[in-house]
Structure formats: structure tokens, C-alpha cells
Amino acid sequence: MTADAAAGPGGEPGFTPDFTFSIDGVTVPAKKGDTILKAGLRAGKFIPHYCWHPGLSIAGNCRICLVHATKTMPPGKPVIACATEVVEGMEVESDGPRTKELREGVMEFLLINHPLDCPVCDQAGECDLQQYSFDHGRETSRFEEEKTQRPRKDLGPLIRFVGNRCIVCTRCVRFCEEVAGTGELSVVNRGDASWIDTFPGVELDNPMSGCVADICPVGALLDKDSMHSTRVWLLRGTKSVCAGCATGCNVNVETFDEKVKRITPRENQAVNRWWMCDAGRLTWREATAPARVGAARIAGQEVPFARALERALELVRDASGGVVGLTTGFASNEELFTFQGLVGRGAIAAAFAPDGATFTSRDGFAIAADKNPNREGARRILGEGALGAAGQDAAIAALEEGKVGLAIVHDAAPGGAPWSPRLLAALGKAKARIVLALHETPANADALRGAAVVLPAAHATEKDGTFVNAMGRVQRVRPAVPPPAGARSDLDVLEELARAAALQPRVLSAAGVFRRLAQALPAQFGGLDYNALGELGRPAPGAGEALLGRGRPLPIVDGVRSGYEAGPVSRAPGRADDEQVRPSVHHESLVGYGTRRGDL
Numbered sequence: 183m184t185a186d187a188a189a190g191p192g193g194e195p196g197f198t199p200d201f202t203f204s205i206d207g208v209t210v211p212a213k214k215g216d217t218i219l220k221a222g223l224r225a226g227k228f229i230p231h232y233c234w235h236p237g238l239s240i241a242g243n244c245r246i247c248l249v250h251a252t253k254t255m256p257p258g259k260p261v262i263a264c265a266t267e268v269v270e271g272m273e274v275e276s277d278g279p280r281t282k283e284l285r286e287g288v289m290e291f292l293l294i295n296h297p298l299d300c301p302v303c304d305q306a307g308e309c310d311l312q313q314y315s316f317d318h319g320r321e322t323s324r325f326e327e328e329k330t331q332r333p334r335k336d337l338g339p340l341i342r343f344v345g346n347r348c349i350v351c352t353r354c355v356r357f358c359e360e361v362a363g364t365g366e367l368s369v370v371n372r373g374d375a376s377w378i379d380t381f382p383g384v385e386l387d388n389p390m391s392g393c394v395a396d397i398c399p400v401g402a403l404l405d406k407d408s409m410h411s412t413r414v415w416l417l418r419g420t421k422s423v424c425a426g427c428a429t430g431c432n433v434n435v436e437t438f439d440e441k442v443k444r445i446t447p448r449e450n451q452a453v454n455r456w457w458m459c460d461a462g463r464l465t466w467r468e469a470t471a472p473a474r475v476g477a478a479r480i481a482g483q484e485v486p487f488a489r490a491l492e493r494a495l496e497l498v499r500d501a502s503g504g505v506v507g508l509t510t511g512f513a514s515n516e517e518l519f520t521f522q523g524l525v526g527r528g529a530i531a532a533a534f535a536p537d538g539a540t541f542t543s544r545d546g547f548a549i550a551a552d553k554n555p556n557r558e559g560a561r562r563i564l565g566e567g568a569l570g571a572a573g574q575d576a577a578i579a580a581l582e583e584g585k586v587g588l589a590i591v592h593d594a595a596p597g598g599a600p601w602s603p604r605l606l607a608a609l610g611k612a613k614a615r616i617v618l619a620l621h622e623t624p625a626n627a628d629a630l631r632g633a634a635v636v637l638p639a640a641h642a643t644e645k646d647g648t649f650v651n652a653m654g655r656v657q658r659v660r661p662a663v664p665p666p667a668g669a670r671s672d673l674d675v676l677e678e679l680a681r682a683a684a685l686q687p688r689v690l691s692a693a694g695v696f697r698r699l700a701q702a703l704p705a706q707f708g709g710l711d712y713n714a715l716g717e718l719g720r721p722a723p724g725a726g727e728a729l730l731g732r733g734r735p736l737p738i739v740d741g742v743r744s745g746y747e748a749g750p751v752s753r754a755p756g757r758a759d760d761e762q763v764r765p766s767v768h769h770e771s772l773v774g775y776g777t778r779r780g781d782l
């Protein structure tokens with residue numbers, strides 16, 4: 183195996199084997215200090231595990247990873263693969279009859295008090311307990327006594343605990359202690375009466391609380407936002423990035439029937455490790471918020487999208503005088519580049535959402551204060567002059583001259599872009615105005631009012647393109663669901679407008695626009711294309727810590743895929759209509775553009 187093949191998600195360098203050992207007769211390279219489980223996973227040799235997680239300390243309490251190995255003490259006794267260091271020449275038996283018997287024993291023990299309620303459990307289909315039961319369990323139970331009963335309760339605004347399913351692996355306890363650093367959870371009671379709980383008077387309410395549902399290997403911790411919503415095997419996942427802040431966490435957007443059901447983190451060691459924040463997890467609700475512009479309008483009257491687009495094309499063809507463009511840090515690079523071409527020599531102003539809450543976990547995962555997913559892309563494409571107050575002043579000056587024939591406003595910001603009141607007042611001086619807007623709120627109502635054409639803009643879960651995160655990493659955002667009925671993507675609309683203005687001969691795919699962008703701006707995007715970006719993105723030229731001073735690189739960890747990704751099963755949970763996630767301070771970013779607090 184090459185060092186590259188061994189590098190973790192995110193392309194971290196650095197696996198140079200020190201020696202080899204063998205698992206079930208297969209030679210496996212290892213580094214000094216590796217455990218049997220870690221070296222095995224890295225080499226594609228899966229050993230079952232519940233309590234071990236690559237981002238947490240080793241607890242060694244579930245015992246499902248028991249194997250037989252030579253060179254261990256005391257000789258001949260089984261050892262747990264997650265906590266036993268490999269030595270050169272060690273021979274491990276992870277798949278033989280003796281190991282099978284060990285696992286059957288552990289599985290029988292773990293299932294003694296388990297309710298066996300897979301048919302009504304949200305984790306079914308992605309549950310390690312269910313999977314290992316198929317692989318290593320007995321067909322029948324020999325347990326005839328009363329099963330213990332444990333509580334079912336809310337631990338915090340986002341998390342429901344179903345105690346009878348808990349196998350007390352302590353992943354969640356260690357996550358709160360070692361990653362979030364908030365330590366709300368603990369194991370209470372002893373023996374078969376033990377379960378996990380919050381400390382008295384404390385709620386599980388930290389900015390990353392949803393991650394405990396991701397890492398719970400069984401259906402004991404459920405994300406209330408998606409609980410009881412869809413059976414997981416019906417979900418279709420799209421690899422994308424979160425647009426909640428400039429960190430750009432890698433995520434899976436999971437959909438059913440063209441509706442987003444949940445957003446879960448996707449491992450990228452260079453960006454978000456295995457984690458994401460609660461606010462990012464709920465960003466899909468921006469797409470269904472009551473403030474969403476759902477229909478196209480001409481002069482304030484709702485019309486079919488195609489008619490409104492035709493009218494917008496006419497306005498572009500007939501435009502006389504200058505053009506002014508307003509955009510935001512929520513537009514993709516492809517949209518910004520096409521928009522810049524469309525506005526040409528006219529003034530462009532980009533508005534950015536104000537800074538918000540920030541948080542840094544103990545392992546370096548950071549929620550950025552910058553809530554714009556593509557501020558860095560806007561800086562690279564539009565230049566500093568278009569950003570902030572300087573850009574808005576230039577646009578105001580052009581509009582107040584009274585020679586602007588067409589203003590084009592691309593407002594994909596959830597909650598509406600925070601244009602200055604002077605700019606909004608000046609917009610009225612353009613002869614005509616085309617507005618693409620995601621939400622209609624008091625913040626941007628003046629931009630929409632009086633517009634000749636309003637078109638619905640796409641949410642991040644509907645976009646095909648790229649964002650540049652705070653550390654200068656270019657990452658793909660992919661469409662998981664289509665835009666609102668009849669609408670076309672923002673990039674398509676902007677390209678059609680550019681074609682109407684005779685600025686380009688045809689409409690390209692997002693990949694085609696990015697290729698043109700990389701050719702036009704080699705110092706900013708040179709050497710990159712969608713193939714090079716892959717699933718984990720790539721740093722743009724000149725990217726680094728010093729670039730923005732906002733992001734900081736994560737310390738490199740040896741990237742071994744977490745068990746639930748390497749193994750046959752993945753992760754967790756589901757929402758009942760009668761159960762609601764209560765608002766917390768961490769979800770406040772979703773309140774304010776029409777989402778009712780009770781919805782959260």
C-alpha cells in the first residue's frame with residue numbers, strides 16, 4: 183500500500199509503515215503505536231467495534247472486537263483489538279472459529295436487555311448492533327428473565343434518548359467530554375441498570391450536540407429533527423458542503439421524494455473531521471421556510487417561471503445605459519463568475535451576512551464567525567473593490583448618477599442580504615430591475631418591491647458549483663433536490679441572461695463554467711477542475727492560514743475511516759409530527775426570516 187492510499191480523507195500525508203504483521207494470514211503494514219483495529223481498518227481489514235471511534239479515546243468496554251493474537255500477554259488469552267498495540271510479526275486471528283465464538287458470546291450478552299425493536303427503531307438499516315447480530319449473533323435468545331427497563335427522554339433540544347437500546351459504549355459521554363468539551367453526559371447506576379444521562383439540571387445543549395446521534399452505534403440517541411421521518415434505506419445521499427458558515431463542513435444531504443430529510447457530517451480531516459454543528463445540520467429548513475420566494479413574478483404578479491425568465495431576457499436584450507449588479511457571499515463561484523461577466527464594466531457590490539456565534543472544539547473543529555459560505559470565493563473573483571462598504575458605495579454612486587438602465591440583484595442569502603438602506607433607496611433609480619431571491623424578508627423587501635421581474639433563487643441544497651471556505655479550500659456543493667416547481671438554477675438563469683446580452687454563445691454546465699473560471703483567473707483557481715476537487719475539495723492557489731486569518735488548519739491526525747463508514751453500516755436517526763425540536767441559543771440563526779421558533 184502506498185502512503186497516499188493510506189492517507190486519510192482530506193488527503194493528509196503521512197503513513198509510512200514501520201513494520202508488518204498479519205491478520206488472518208494477510209500481511210498488513212503498521213506504524214509503531216498502531217492498535218490491531220486501527221492498522222486493520224487502514225488496510226481494509228474490518229474488525230467489528232462499538233465503543234471505539236477514531237476521534238475519541240479508547241474505552242475498551244464493549245468487547246466485540248475480541249481477537250486471538252500471538253505476542254500478547256498473557257499468552258493464549260483473547261485481546262481487544264481496539265486497545266492492543268501491534269508488534270512486528272504478530273499473527274492475529276480475527277475471523278476464525280474461536281473468534282466467532284467470542285463474538286457470539288458478546289452479542290448474546292449485549293442483547294440480553296435489548297428490546298429487539300428494530301421494526302420501529304430509527305437506526306434500523308444503519309445500526310451496528312443489528313448488523314453484527316446478523317453477522318455474529320445467535321438466532322434465539324436463552325434469556326428468560328425480566329428485561330431491565332431504562333428511561334426514554336429528551337436529553338436536550340436536539341437529542342432523544344431511548345434507554346433500552348443503549349449498550350453503554352460511552353461514545354457519547356466521551357464525545358461531550360473530549361470533543362465538545364462541555365461534559366454534559368455521564369454513565370449513571372451500575373451493572374445491567376446503567377445507562378447514560380445528563381447531570382442534574384443540565385441539558386445536552388452544546389453547539390455540536392447532534393454529533394452524539396451520528397456516533398451512537400445503536401438507536402439509543404436520536405436526532406429529533408429527522409426522527410420518525412423516513413426509513414434510512416429509502417434515503418438518497420448527496421455529497422455536498424454545508425453553507426451555514428465559512429468552515430464549509432463536508433456533509434451528506436439525505437433526501438427522500440425530492441425533500442431533504444436530514445444533513446449529516448461527512449468525514450474530511452482537513453475541514454471538519456467527523457463532525458458538524460447543530461445550526462448547520464438544520465440549514466435545510468432555510469429551503470422550506472415560509473419566507474422562501476416560491477414563485478416567479480412580473481411587476482408583483484405571480485406568473486409561470488418560464489414567462490418571468492422570458493421577460494428578464496427581454497429586459498437584458500433591450501437594456502440601455504449602464505448595468506449594476508448586487509450579489510452575496512452565498513453565491514457559488516460559478517454564479518459569481520457568470521454574474522461578473524453579465525454586469526461587465528458596471529459596478530458590482532457584494533453584501534455579506536454579519537458575523538455570528540463561533541465555537542472551537544477540543545480537537546480543533548471550528549464553527550466560523552463568518553456566516554457566508556463563499557466570502558473567499560467572492561474576494562477571489564470580484565476583487566476587494568466589490569466587497570463590503572466600498573462596493574456598495576460604488577454601486578450607489580452609479581445608481582445616483584441616473585444612467586443605470588438595468589440593476590440585477592442576485593440575493594441567495596438566507597434571511598435576505600443586508601444591503602444598506604442607501605443602496606436600497608438608490609436601486610429605484612435604475613430603469614429596470616431583475617431580482618433573483620431566496621427569501622423575502624424585511625431586510626431585502628425594498629429590493630423586491632418595484633422589481634420588473636422576481637425569480638426564485640436556489641438554496642445551497644439545490645446548487646451545483648463550488649464554494650471556497652475560510653481556509654481557501656475549494657469544495658463542491660452538489661444539488662440534492664431540484665429548485666422550486668418550474669424554476670431553473672441560478673447559474674442557468676444567469677447564463678441565459680448572459681447569452682441574451684450576447685456575452686456568451688451557449689449555456690455551460692457548472693463544470694464548464696468552472697473550467698472557464700480557472701482559465702480566466704489562474705492565480706486564484708489555476709490547476710483546479712471538478713475532477714481534481716473530487717469529494718474532499720482542494721486548496722486554491724495561495725490558500726493557507728495567513729490568507730484570511732479567520733480559519734486555522736486542523737492538526738493532522740492519522741486519517742483512519744471511522745468504523746461506521748468502513749464497515750457495512752453507517753449511522754443514525756429520524757421526527758414525528760407531534761415531536762418538535764425545541765429552540766436553543768445555537769439555533770437562533772434560523773429564526774428571523776419566517777421560520778417559527780416552534781418549528782425548531
Ligand code: SF4
Nearest residue numbers: 348349351352354398
Ligand atoms: S447512548 Fe449510544 S453512544 Fe451513548 S453510551 Fe449508549 S449506545 Fe453508546
Ligand code: SF4
Nearest residue numbers: 424426427431459462
Ligand atoms: S461549522 Fe459551519 S459549515 Fe460546519 S456545519 Fe456548522 S454552520 Fe455548517
Ligand code: FES
Nearest residue numbers: 231244245247264
Ligand atoms: S472493546 Fe474494542 S471496540 Fe469496544
